[in-house]
Amino acid sequence: MTFLAYGLYLAALVGAAWVLALWMTRVYAGALPAGLQRLEGLVFRATGTQPDRGMTALSYGLAVLAFNLAGFLSLYAILRLQGALPLNPDGIAAMAPDLAFNTAVSFVTNTNWQAYSGEAQLSYLAQMAGLTVQNFVSAGTGMAVGVAVIRGFVSAKGTTLGNFWQDLTRSVLWILLPLSVGLGLFLAAQGVPQTLLGAVTVTGLEGQEQIIARGPAAAQIAIKQLGTNGGGFFGVNSAHPFENPTLASNMAQSLSILLIPVAFCFLFGRMAGDRRQGWAIFAAMAVLFVAGLSVIHLAEVAGNPALGQGANMEGKEQRFGAMLSALWAASTTAASNGSVNAMHDSFLPLSGLVMLINMAIGEVIFGGVGAGLYGMLLYVVLAVFLAGLMVGRTPEYLGRKIEGREVTLAVLAFLSMPLGILVGGALAATVPSALEAVQDAGPHGMSEILYAYASATGNNGSAFGGFGAGLTWHTTALGVIMLLGRYAIILPMLAIAGSMIRKTPSPVTSGTFPTHGPLFVTLLILTVLILGALTFFPVLALGPLAEETARAAGQTF
Amino acid sequence: MLTYLRPALSMMVLFTLLTGLAYPFAMTGLAQALFPTEANGSLIENDGRLVGAAMIAQPFTAAAYLHPRPSASDWNAAGTGASNLGPTSAALIADVAARRVAYEAENGSPAPIDAVTASGSGLDPHISVQNARAQTARIAAARAVAPQEITAVIAAAVERPLFGLYGEARVNVLLTNIALDAAFPMAPAAPTGEMTE
Numbered sequence: 014m015t016f017l018a019y020g021l022y023l024a025a026l027v028g029a030a031w032v033l034a035l036w037m038t039r040v041y042a043g044a045l046p047a048g049l050q051r052l053e054g055l056v057f058r059a060t061g062t063q064p065d066r067g068m069t070a071l072s073y074g075l076a077v078l079a080f081n082l083a084g085f086l087s088l089y090a091i092l093r094l095q096g097a098l099p100l101n102p103d104g105i106a107a108m109a110p111d112l113a114f115n116t117a118v119s120f121v122t123n124t125n126w127q128a129y130s131g132e133a134q135l136s137y138l139a140q141m142a143g144l145t146v147q148n149f150v151s152a153g154t155g156m157a158v159g160v161a162v163i164r165g166f167v168s169a170k171g172t173t174l175g176n177f178w179q180d181l182t183r184s185v186l187w188i189l190l191p192l193s194v195g196l197g198l199f200l201a202a203q204g205v206p207q208t209l210l211g212a213v214t215v216t217g218l219e220g221q222e223q224i225i226a227r228g229p230a231a232a233q234i235a236i237k238q239l240g241t242n243g244g245g246f247f248g249v250n251s252a253h254p255f256e257n258p259t260l261a262s263n264m265a266q267s268l269s270i271l272l273i274p275v276a277f278c279f280l281f282g283r284m285a286g287d288r289r290q291g292w293a294i295f296a297a298m299a300v301l302f303v304a305g306l307s308v309i310h311l312a313e314v315a316g317n318p319a320l321g322q323g324a325n326m327e328g329k330e331q332r333f334g335a336m337l338s339a340l341w342a343a344s345t346t347a348a349s350n351g352s353v354n355a356m357h358d359s360f361l362p363l364s365g366l367v368m369l370i371n372m373a374i375g376e377v378i379f380g381g382v383g384a385g386l387y388g389m390l391l392y393v394v395l396a397v398f399l400a401g402l403m404v405g406r407t408p409e410y411l412g413r414k415i416e417g418r419e420v421t422l423a424v425l426a427f428l429s430m431p432l433g434i435l436v437g438g439a440l441a442a443t444v445p446s447a448l449e450a451v452q453d454a455g456p457h458g459m460s461e462i463l464y465a466y467a468s469a470t471g472n473n474g475s476a477f478g479g480f481g482a483g484l485t486w487h488t489t490a491l492g493v494i495m496l497l498g499r500y501a502i503i504l505p506m507l508a509i510a511g512s513m514i515r516k517t518p519s520p521v522t523s524g525t526f527p528t529h530g531p532l533f534v535t536l537l538i539l540t541v542l543i544l545g546a547l548t549f550f551p552v553l554a555l556g557p558l559a560e561e562t563a564r565a566a567g568q569t570f
Numbered sequence: 571m572l573t574y575l576r577p578a579l580s581m582m583v584l585f586t587l588l589t590g591l592a593y594p595f596a597m598t599g600l601a602q603a604l605f606p607t608e609a610n611g612s613l614i615e616n617d618g619r620l621v622g623a624a625m626i627a628q629p630f631t632a633a634a635y636l637h638p639r640p641s642a643s644d645w646n647a648a649g650t651g652a653s654n655l656g657p658t659s660a661a662l663i664a665d666v667a668a669r670r671v672a673y674e675a676e677n678g679s680p681a682p683i684d685a686v687t688a689s690g691s692g693l694d695p696h697i698s699v700q701n702a703r704a705q706t707a708r709i710a711a712a713r714a715v716a717p718q719e720i721t722a723v724i725a726a727a728v729e730r731p732l733f734g735l736y737g738e739a740r741v742n743v744l745l746t747n748i749a750l751d752a753a754f755p756m757a758p759a760a761p762t763g764e765m766t767e
Binding site for chain 2: 014017018021056059060061062072075076078079080082083084087130132133141142143145146148149150178181182185190193194197198201202203204205206207208209210212213214215216217218219221223224225226227229231232233236247248249252253254255258260261263264316317319320321322323324325326327328329330331332333334336337353354355356358359360361362452453454455456457460461477478479560563564568569570
């Protein structure tokens, strides 16, 4: 039954993503129906952008930075001024400067780390004109960069990677928005509130009063899942019965988390004119995903004997149980989504280990929308380079030579992960004012720190919720690290793409190392594991592995 | 850089209007027109007053009612939270042990795992079927009816996994308690302590 349930889920996911990739290929090639082209033209005229002007890697990167800076300033202003702005029925006050910085960075970088609690600290205007906007455009930014990087690897020799404004607009208007309207209405039908009325007070059967927070949640939750954002309308995210009321709403959201990231694999194959290349990337990601899911599923279903017989239900909802919580945990950490339907802090140590690895390797198991694919291409460059070293030939990918410049840039991008997680984590574990954030004693406390810094670096956004992320040290440090984790990967990857597109493709010969077969898939998986996971093995041994050993020995803290 | 800032700002304004105002307002209009009950929180009215939301747990303590799962945030539906305690936390293990003792004393039956662990939201509207059944005898005694009658109400309230594959079988505590009150009315509790005949 379990195999059937997971199998059907994966089949539905791949089928839907495959169909979506057909549409995305047309959208990014500009092969749109005439009516949509006219609408799109209105956007470009209104904003004074020239969509057909190709951008070099440098221009593309500067446009991304300028747009994200404008987004940061706009969101920061809304958060600081929300108390005086309209659409605030519950009278919520302005957010403190350090928390507003952290939140604005978090949503602009597609991380959606939440150091605040939505229903208590955000007005409806901030949720809508602030967070929902960034849910769309930070996802759109990732998708645009993803497509630009793909063009660098697959297009005919040239100098430009496409136009950022055009790619961004197309991502939002023709992919994210229609999917969100559909999913949002489905969620509303399932019982997710979509109302501008404020909280409601009820008198329960035993006569006690209960204040129930509501709000325009369905619209925001739809894009939070589709755009691998993950920031919940309510503090406990998709565990909240109002964010995820039914099993149908849960399955729809679970599929949405991975839909666009999986579609990006197939989009890559189609743009490369060789669909096998897309399937090869998909296969590497899928193997890693299923392996991680299996570990989490087995650990959570077996449960924690210290709490009693049965599955581990601490921090989980009865309707989802261990299985759907495990599926969500594997998906949300693999996809850099960061929403949760159960509390990761209370998962078993081996589940925590998998979730940490999913994030620490840089969110490349499907990963964020667009971001997962360009992140995996970073590993592809390194894998092809390693293969070249082994056989003593100049490495090639899709007919283009991988040379010193590309490898240097790929290693530079890769280094942002140990920098964010290990240096950020080490500071958090030594500075006294930072260490106060740790809730649990023993190795689990180490896992809490690691999880926060891995989540920020990988732009994931989920948390071990016991960690006091609201301390000024962490709002600041995590804010800076989210910026690092986003742009220290985007900019080098654009530079690699800009360098690849200038190369003349060479014809395939009998000596060409094929990058679509099982051998390449295996090599890619090993590269991810060796580079990604081994970099973090020592700290993982101090956190989740030490905790598992202690737990097996019956030790508590 | 300045050449990029102008389109960046105008794009930002445009997307704020489109995705930050038009999209959520249009969705609110559509959801309110198509699913007015669900879009407002599936509130339940009983005898002309709001008694709760179908999917939001309430703290029940009376012997005549099904009791919900433990909540780490005291069933606060305006500020949710979980224990977030890790699997080797001595505090968590002690909490669970104390809840087990209380549950078994109250119901005279072993506590299922969902009855002693706190949910993630603190507002879990459901309990396991086993948990509901274990509370039957207590509820029957408090309402002075045969246990089979309570069992029948609970059996009718069981919700099944989606397609038989996804999720767990469960019982909604608030909805079942409303059904219990409808089937076996009790004298209303007198808030001032004054009994009316």
